[in-house]
Amino acid sequence: MKVGVSRLIGDVALAAAVGVVGVTSDLAISGAVPMALVPDVPWQGLWVQVAGAALLLARRRLPLAVTLAMIPLGYVEVPVAMPFALYALGAHRGDRRLLVAVAGLALLVLSHLWEAADLATALHILSICGLVVVPSTLLGLYADSQRRLNTALAERAERAEHEQWLLVEQARAEERTRLAREMHDVVTHHVSLMVLQAGSLRMSAPSPEVREAAEDLRATGRRALGELREIVGVLHDCEPADLAPPPTLLDVSRLVAESGLPVSLSQDEEIEVSAPLGRTAYRVVQEALTNARKHAPGAPVSVRLSHDGGGVRVEVSNPASGAAPADLPPSGTGLLGLRQRVELVGGAFSAGPTEEGGFAVRATLPAKGSTR
Numbered sequence: 011m012k013v014g015v016s017r018l019i020g021d022v023a024l025a026a027a028v029g030v031v032g033v034t035s036d037l038a039i040s041g042a043v044p045m046a047l048v049p050d051v052p053w054q055g056l057w058v059q060v061a062g063a064a065l066l067l068a069r070r071r072l073p074l075a076v077t078l079a080m081i082p083l084g085y086v087e088v089p090v091a092m093p094f095a096l097y098a099l100g101a102h103r104g105d106r107r108l109l110v111a112v113a114g115l116a117l118l119v120l121s122h123l124w125e126a127a128d129l130a131t132a133l134h135i136l137s138i139c140g141l142v143v144v145p146s147t148l149l150g151l152y153a154d155s156q157r158r159l160n161t162a163l164a165e166r167a168e169r170a171e172h173e174q175w176l177l178v179e180q181a182r183a184e185e186r187t188r189l190a191r192e193m194h195d196v197v198t199h200h201v202s203l204m205v206l207q208a209g210s211l212r213m214s215a216p217s218p219e220v221r222e223a224a225e226d227l228r229a230t231g232r233r234a235l236g237e238l239r240e241i242v243g244v245l246h247d248c249e250p251a252d253l254a255p256p257p258t259l260l261d262v263s264r265l266v267a268e269s270g271l272p273v274s275l276s277q278d279e280e281i282e283v284s285a286p287l288g289r290t291a292y293r294v295v296q297e298a299l300t301n302a303r304k305h306a307p308g309a310p311v312s313v314r315l316s317h318d319g320g321g322v323r324v325e326v327s328n329p330a331s332g333a334a335p336a337d338l339p340p341s342g343t344g345l346l347g348l349r350q351r352v353e354l355v356g357g358a359f360s361a362g363p364t365e366e367g368g369f370a371v372r373a374t375l376p377a378k379g380s381t382r
Contacts, residue, residue: 032059062089100150298326320377
């Protein structure tokens with residue numbers, strides 16, 4: 011806003027100064043100043059100078075129209091504003107051929123070549139009028155060249171910045187891929203050892219309870235290996251691997267049945283959501299059951315899936331447990347990662363203790379979720 015006001019003030023000041031100089035020069039040439047008694051005041055010339063100065067107010071927005079309107083004035087008298095109009099045409103229009111053509115037309119009209127008696131007179135008039143037209147035209151061409159150069163430099167800098175950003179993103183992607191592959195190798199190795207040892211324990215344990223616990227451990231490890239391979243195993247190959255279909259809302263019942271917890275599942279009929287929302291709802295239930303198994307072992311868990319507009323509302327809750335929390339390593343990003351996953355599809359997530367002393371995980375997934 012301040013730049014526009016200051017520019018307008020500058021344009022008005024320039025037009026006023028040009029008008030004053032043009033009118034004063036006309037009066038001085040005609041002898042009306044300082045000889046005020048001379049009755050012959052050049053009114054036509056004065057109006058030409060005033061009109062030319064007034065046209066300069068629009069030279070930034072309409073440079074071609076201003077210059078073309080000023081050329082007929084030059085047939086009466088050379089406007090002091092003409093050089094400024096030609097410069098503005100070159101600086102703000104950016105068409106070199108047009109500028110040269112308009113400058114040639116202005117020179118032709120200002121010099122009145124068709125009225126010259128001989129070649130020497132024509133050349134003399136051209137040289138005088140050329141002092142008005144040629145320098146301003148050259149300055150306009152120079153301004154246009156500088157503008158083009160600045161634009162090219164700005165585009166080159168922007169392109170270089172974008173290429174640098176692409177290189178950084180490529181380096182980040184390669185580093186993520188390397189870390190994912192390393193994580194996959196290390197975790198797969200240790201979980202595989204755990205599954206093998208659990209299988210050996212199942213075969214050699216004398217107690218049925220120990221054998222059953224070992225079998226549960228082995229099955230859980232195998233499922234973990236399968237999900238890990240689905241997520242990051244593809245990074246080892248350049249070609250896409252054959253992955254199992256991702257879980258959906260229909261798989262929640264299977265997840266509850268295989269959880270090994272006393273879970274009651276309540277689900278509204280005909281809940282239809284998109285694949286990303288179904289997958290997110292499945293992960294919410296999965297993480298909430300893992301959280302209940304870790305912090306409230308033995309406590310009954312309630313899983314509720316209900317309509318919420320065109321989306322689905324997921325609620326997993328459990329009362330307080332008198333047993334000590336299970337001695338399991340922390341996941342580090344369980345609930346936090348779950349919150350981020352829900353927010354990615356435009357949903358709302360909350361997790362915390364209830365008034366009865368238990369714990370509840372709630373997620374509301376909208377009908378039109380993101381496909382990320």
